[in-house]
Amino acid sequence: MTQDEGSGAVQHRETSAPVIAGIDIGGTKISAVLTDESGAVLAKGVVPAPAAEGGPAMADAAADLVLRLCGALDAPLAGAGVGAAGVIDQERGVVVAASATFTDWSGFPLADELEARLGAPVWVENDVNAFLLGELRWGAARGESDVLGIMLGTGVGGAIALDGAVHHGVHGAAGEIGHTPGFSDLVCTCGQTGHLETLASGTSITRRYRAATGSDASAPEIADRARAGETAALAVFTDAARATALAASVASSLLDLGMVVIGGGVREAWDLLEPGILDTLRTDAPVSGFPLRIVPAEISADAVARGAAALASARLADPVPATV
Ligand SMILES: [Zn+2]
Structure with missing residues (x-):
């Protein structure tokens, strides 16, 4: 061994x-x-x-x-x-x-x-x-067929599985949900404006917290401050959660997905993300009426x-x- x-x-x-x-x-x-x-x-x-x-x-x-x-x-x-x-x-x-x-x-x-x-x-x-293949086979999406995977890390990446297989798209770039627009007025790492990544990446969490407070705290430090009840720290995670859930809801409405799995470093703050995700699913759920499950990755690392x-x-x- x-x-x-x-x-x-x-x-x-x-x-x-x-x-x-x-x-x-x-x-x-x-x-x-x-x-x-x-x-x-x-x-x-x-x-x-x-x-x-x-x-x-x-x-x-x-x-x-x-x-x-x-x-x-x-x-x-x-x-x-x-x-x-x-x-x-x-x-x-x-x-x-x-x-x-x-x-x-x-x-x-x-x-x-x-x-x-x-x-x-x-x-x-x-x-x-x-990542999505791993979660489908051994992780949170075991037994699922149609799943969106979102990795909230330095940036935001996405992947789609349909009928249990990764869907690549015409150019091999299917699932790139991190660079879809309409989430904020902030400039994205790609140079465009308002992408999901501007609210949901680990980088955006530290950047937005610095803009709000002047503090250079790391994402784990900001998470600890949020858990201690600091309003500004809680707000950056709530905004990340709401944007992620909205993106998941849009994708699920288009593709009738059964599950969305969230991985990446920011997933470690699931306790801070989950309330905002559940609130957003109550207000902005797919109109199909079928419940959308957004869950944390199980074998993330x-x-x-x-x-x-x-x-x-x-x-x-x-x-x-x-x-x-
Ligand atoms: Zn972008």
Whole structure:
């Protein structure tokens, strides 16, 4: 058994049967899990992400982590799935577009580069899509078919599953709910105005709190102040919750979704978000009359890596599926 970090369930294992890797590549860290065919986690680890050093350095760091975990288990690698930040051409395994956090990441042939380093097939998916796959398989959305996933992190990402499969859309960018307009008068990180992200991201929570109070408190500190009853701190979380619930209600009205799963760092303040979400669902519920469930992610920290492993497992079993 190998476990570098965290307290996720790690199974004991006796044989050296091939394992499947799931890799979560973000702007600050790269984490990976090794699973068996059933998706049980056998090993996990995390390393800093050299996002400023370019695509090859990121691929080196991810491959080194996976090979080190495989070495500790003395197990051969059958294949790997990756959840990576940015817009992904998942058929070719190429990063199509990425934020300025990543140097030389747009256009990087991530699947080919990792296959060369790992000596095993690699499939790449957008990280929020992988998060939703993880929650569908093992988390809050188990047994659901039509689900919206929203990650409230540094930015706001989204992913849609229909009939149990991730819906990619014409350009591979379906579900990008963070950059939909009409929520505020604030300028978004993308340069446009009023997007959901201006109210619901962790960055927006600290920025709006600073604008209201002059304090440079971190998001966890602001959450503690809100729990202590400070009005300004409570207000930034209530505004984030209301905007998130409105966006969820719009998406659910369009697609008749059964559930919306909320992940990302801001989800850790679920106790502060839930009242605003429930209030908004009372006033702005889908007119279908069917109740919309908005719930916190259950395997939040590992969901991207475990979802990516599930993708690889499905592709190994059926290399050219109609859906994943
Ligand atoms: Zn935006």
